[in-house]
Amino acid sequence: MTDAPADLANANAIGRSLRRIEDRPLLTGQAAFAADLRVEGQVHMRVVRSPVAFGRITEIDVDEALELPGVIAVWTHADVAALPQIDFRMTRIEGLGPYRQWVLARDFVRYVGEPMAVVFAETGFAAEDAADLIFAEIDELDAHLSATADPVEVYPGVETGLLSEPAVIRKGAGDVDAAFAAADRVVELEVAVGRHTGVPLETRGALAQHDPDSDVVTMMGAAKVPHYNRGAIATMLGLPTDKVQLSEQHVGGGFGIRGELYPEDVLVCHAARVLGRPIRWIEDRKEHLLAANHSRDQAYRLRAAVDPEGVILGLDAAFYTDQGAYVRTHGGTVTDLAAAMLPGPYRIPAYRVAGHIRLTNKTPAGTYRAPGRFESTFARERLMDEIADQCGLSRSEVRRRNLIPEAAMPFDRQIDTLGTHLVYDSGKYADLLERFRTMLDLDRTEDALAERRDAGEMAGCGLGFFVEKSGLGPDDLVRLHLSGDGTIRIVTGVASVGQGVETTLAQVCAGTLGIGIDGIEVIHGQTSLIEKGMGAFATRVTVMAGSAVKIAAEALIAKATEAAAKALGADPADLTFDAGRVSGPSGALTLAEAAQAAGGEIVAEGLFETTHMTYPYGIHFAQVSVDPETCGVTIERYAVAYDIGRMVNPMLVEGQLVGAVAQGVGGALLEEFVYDEAGQPLATSLADYLMPTAMEMPEVELLIREDAPSPINPLGVKGAGEGGINGAGAALAGAVSQALGRRVDRLPMTPERIYRWIRG
Amino acid sequence: MTETTTVTFTLNGEERSLTLEPRQNLADTIRDTCGLTGTHVGCEHGVCGACTVLMDGKAVRSCLTFAVQAQGAEIETVESLADGDTLHPLQQAFWELHGLQCGFCTPGFLMLAAGALRENPDMSDDEMRDLLSSNLCRCTGYQNIVKAARQAAEVMRGERAEA
Numbered sequence: 042m043t044d045a046p047a048d049l050a051n052a053n054a055i056g057r058s059l060r061r062i063e064d065r066p067l068l069t070g071q072a073a074f075a076a077d078l079r080v081e082g083q084v085h086m087r088v089v090r091s092p093v094a095f096g097r098i099t100e101i102d103v104d105e106a107l108e109l110p111g112v113i114a115v116w117t118h119a120d121v122a123a124l125p126q127i128d129f130r131m132t133r134i135e136g137l138g139p140y141r142q143w144v145l146a147r148d149f150v151r152y153v154g155e156p157m158a159v160v161f162a163e164t165g166f167a168a169e170d171a172a173d174l175i176f177a178e179i180d181e182l183d184a185h186l187s188a189t190a191d192p193v194e195v196y197p198g199v200e201t202g203l204l205s206e207p208a209v210i211r212k213g214a215g216d217v218d219a220a221f222a223a224a225d226r227v228v229e230l231e232v233a234v235g236r237h238t239g240v241p242l243e244t245r246g247a248l249a250q251h252d253p254d255s256d257v258v259t260m261m262g263a264a265k266v267p268h269y270n271r272g273a274i275a276t277m278l279g280l281p282t283d284k285v286q287l288s289e290q291h292v293g294g295g296f297g298i299r300g301e302l303y304p305e306d307v308l309v310c311h312a313a314r315v316l317g318r319p320i321r322w323i324e325d326r327k328e329h330l331l332a333a334n335h336s337r338d339q340a341y342r343l344r345a346a347v348d349p350e351g352v353i354l355g356l357d358a359a360f361y362t363d364q365g366a367y368v369r370t371h372g373g374t375v376t377d378l379a380a381a382m383l384p385g386p387y388r389i390p391a392y393r394v395a396g397h398i399r400l401t402n403k404t405p406a407g408t409y410r411a412p413g414r415f416e417s418t419f420a421r422e423r424l425m426d427e428i429a430d431q432c433g434l435s436r437s438e439v440r441r442r443n444l445i446p447e448a449a450m451p452f453d454r455q456i457d458t459l460g461t462h463l464v465y466d467s468g469k470y471a472d473l474l475e476r477f478r479t480m481l482d483l484d485r486t487e488d489a490l491a492e493r494r495d496a497g498e499m500a501g502c503g504l505g506f507f508v509e510k511s512g513l514g515p516d517d518l519v520r521l522h523l524s525g526d527g528t529i530r531i532v533t534g535v536a537s538v539g540q541g542v543e544t545t546l547a548q549v550c551a552g553t554l555g556i557g558i559d560g561i562e563v564i565h566g567q568t569s570l571i572e573k574g575m576g577a578f579a580t581r582v583t584v585m586a587g588s589a590v591k592i593a594a595e596a597l598i599a600k601a602t603e604a605a606a607k608a609l610g611a612d613p614a615d616l617t618f619d620a621g622r623v624s625g626p627s628g629a630l631t632l633a634e635a636a637q638a639a640g641g642e643i644v645a646e647g648l649f650e651t652t653h654m655t656y657p658y659g660i661h662f663a664q665v666s667v668d669p670e671t672c673g674v675t676i677e678r679y680a681v682a683y684d685i686g687r688m689v690n691p692m693l694v695e696g697q698l699v700g701a702v703a704q705g706v707g708g709a710l711l712e713e714f715v716y717d718e719a720g721q722p723l724a725t726s727l728a729d730y731l732m733p734t735a736m737e738m739p740e741v742e743l744l745i746r747e748d749a750p751s752p753i754n755p756l757g758v759k760g761a762g763e764g765g766i767n768g769a770g771a772a773l774a775g776a777v778s779q780a781l782g783r784r785v786d787r788l789p790m791t792p793e794r795i796y797r798w799i800r801g
Numbered sequence: 802m803t804e805t806t807t808v809t810f811t812l813n814g815e816e817r818s819l820t821l822e823p824r825q826n827l828a829d830t831i832r833d834t835c836g837l838t839g840t841h842v843g844c845e846h847g848v849c850g851a852c853t854v855l856m857d858g859k860a861v862r863s864c865l866t867f868a869v870q871a872q873g874a875e876i877e878t879v880e881s882l883a884d885g886d887t888l889h890p891l892q893q894a895f896w897e898l899h900g901l902q903c904g905f906c907t908p909g910f911l912m913l914a915a916g917a918l919r920e921n922p923d924m925s926d927d928e929m930r931d932l933l934s935s936n937l938c939r940c941t942g943y944q945n946i947v948k949a950a951r952q953a954a955e956v957m958r959g960e961r962a963e964a
Contacts, residue, residue, distance in 0.1 A: 067904030068892040070839015070879035077838035242843045243905040293905030326844040539903025696899045703942035727848035734934040735943040
């Protein structure tokens with residue numbers, strides 16, 4: 042019972058490793074994911090995708106497909122010409138508009154997998170059979186596949202002058218030229234990160250239904266940002282916002298890529314209205330690898346002005362983001378974040394960066410867990426290793442000398458990102474490095490590895506120091522409903538992608554009210570139940586919705602106290618709230634009784650607003666050996682130090698960190714979207730796109746600290762979602778570089794690449 | 802391709818006789834024809850293992866198995882694991898040790914481990930890791946899945962000793 046008298050076990054739900062309240066249906070096969078939804082009369086949608094990387098469409102022949110039994114309709118661009126291009130959700134930059142993607146290709150196809158036509162049929166089999174009968178006549182053009190090559194025309198002969206560099210994001214602070222003039226040495230480095238992405242185990246899917254009476258179209262299978270997407274779909278279909286509702290079911294992993302607004306989401310909603318039938322679309326895995334957002338694929342050129350002590354005086358950087366064929370909903374987000382976060386935990390008093398967004402004929406790119414940070418941390422930390430080598434310093438010493446001191450916090454980088462001013466809110470960077478060195482026994486570890494190398498082995502270790510960001514505003518709203526039976530329903534506009542939102546928010550609520558989490562229910566991702574919600578991205582849920590829950594729970598206490606005062610005939614000032622009870626000289630009421638006294642329910646709201654992000658930080662350590670025969674990398678030891686400010690549920694924090702490390706290992710060693718010279722993707726199945734299994738993953742040792750709580754939210758929390766991947770590429774590259782005794786400038790470090798490095 | 806055939810098998814102890822197209826795979830049959838959606842389809846080409854079910858006690862990729870291949874077989878899915886409200890030791894251990902996040906791959910891992918542990922509850926840690934590397938998880942990093950399977954194995958050994 043939530044209104045049970047206080048007991049110590051219940052009094053501090055925040056900070057405890059409670060089992061998740063969302064797990065039971067997932068364990069028993071009762072949880073409904075998008076593909077588990079079925080409704081009477083549903084129509085199956087199948088997308089016909091471009092087989093070529095670049096070309097001009099001359100004709101799409103759909104006649105044969107239309108004749109197949111069970112086929113209801115086939116659409117090409119002409120049938121949806123009234124729908125505008127898919128707009129930007131974030132980081133809108135002047136001039137990006139013409140680079141947006143159409144729902145179905147118009148005139149040109151720009152990547153293999155681009156939707157060209159769509160089939161609606163009575164069965165999934167009929168839809169797939171019909172899709173196979175659709176032939177597009179395409180005049181093929183030479184695919185443009187290099188983001189570092191000179192820009193070319195995006196729509197040759199049609200929109201002359203529209204080049205494949207939509208924008209260059211420039212940031213900086215301090216006098217870079219003066220820094221280079223004063224430098225003892227200039228250290229230069231070129232590095233690149235491969236193309237990889239989130240690849241959740243559940244592919245995308247949706248089920249849209251139109252209710253003719255209310256004229257409302259409801260799409261189930263929403264994720265990440267249901268409220269934003271609802272508005273965007275309504276705008277595209279020319280409807281008032283309240284005529285579109287999005288509903289989230291269980292979501293099989295997000296990682297940044299799922300839940301952005303894609304052509305298929307718009308198509309199912311539009312078709313549900315036009316065809317007057319429910320429309321079901323389930324993506325297959327090949328489609329997913331061709332059509333859902335790719336990410337990474339950045340190339341960096343760095344120049345550092347360094348003093349005789351190995352301290353960086355200035356950093357001059359340029360990098361190129363391979364955005365793929367179109368600029369999708371994220372606008373310039375990845376490039377913007379990379380540009381802002383490249384200096385990381387170091388002082389670097391003078392900084393100048395140009396981040397080039399470049400289009401190619403590949404699947405469009407967006408954000409993937411630690412967007413712009415996995416890449417920029419890799420680049421920066423490779424630079425730190427290079428400076429260490431050139432200055433004769435150890436890798437930890439060169440970092441220590443450059444870290445932002447605790448006394449400089451909050452640290453204003455004098456640049457903006459995602460519309461916020463970049464101010465590191467708190468941090469004890471040097472302290473964390475020292476603790477980590479001790480935990481790892483780093484000096485002795487490095488000596489032992491040096492001995493192994495002297496004996497002819499290829500073994501080494503590496504560090505990746507990083508700053509993360511989390512808790513992007515501007516706000517989040519939650520509403521708490523306390524019932525007369527003592528149960529509490531939390532309604533929030535954030536979304537769940539499997540990260541444990543329900544448990545986390547229930548714990549914040551329980552902790553604030555001094556009760557247990559049983560009887561607390563969390564409703565998320567339903568646009569019909571709450572008017573606003575920013576969603577689940579940018580490691581924002583615990584910070585933003587967690588803070589809003591705390592504020593709402595405090596408002597609930599005030600209302601319960603008021604109700605109790607009336608019931609007890611007492612002055613509210615004489616009442617105290619503790620452990621789920623309002624007590625005073627003349628008696629006490631449980632929360633349940635207070636709700637009964639208030640007429641059966643108490644509703645309280647919490648709105649948390651912020652104009653700044655909060656910045657957790659940490660260090661990755663990897664120790665590896667390389668097999669000279671297979672050129673395979675074995676991770677012998679892996680550790681992450683992370684200061685999260687304050688933990689709501691340590692078990693979930695650890696789960697986030699370890700799970701993210703696995704994805705980092707994938708991006709560093711295995712995963713890559715490779716294209717041939719014609720722009721044909723070569724990784725279109727999970728047999729070609731290799732993700733880590735239990736065999737590749739080492740045990741991950743964690744040093745989680747709460748030494749630098751955030752001063753800018755009421756819980757002091759910072760996010761857990763992305764720190765586990767941020768420094769993985771950097772640490773593993775440092776380790777492989779040391780093992781091989783040569784510069785490692787490229788991820789992923791596949792056996793083939795390592796073979797070429799070894800053999801020269 | 803509208804020719805149909807009949808197939809009969811036992812699904813979680815219940816006999817099913819179905820008329821379906823011969824090209825229909827077992828995963829779609831369990832999910833769409835029989836309505837048990839706990840078995841998930843993650844890749845349709847036998848790599849991820851989310852669709853793992855037991856066929857005559859052995860783990861199979863139901864996405865790579867035609868329904869007609871299940872003729873006369875006993876099929877077990879994740880829906881059969883719990884005994885009423887009592888979770889199977891594997892389910893209990895996955896819950897306690899945070900062996901799942903999004904939970905999409907979970908039924909496949911549970912069935913993979915359930916079949917193997919039923920056959921050999923004395924699996925070594927290396928054998929266990931080797932077994933679990935058959936399936937993909939994108940959320941957990943596997944650490945807690947391996948721990949949970951070990952803990953469940955211990956419980957199952959205890960249950961067997963008592964029996």
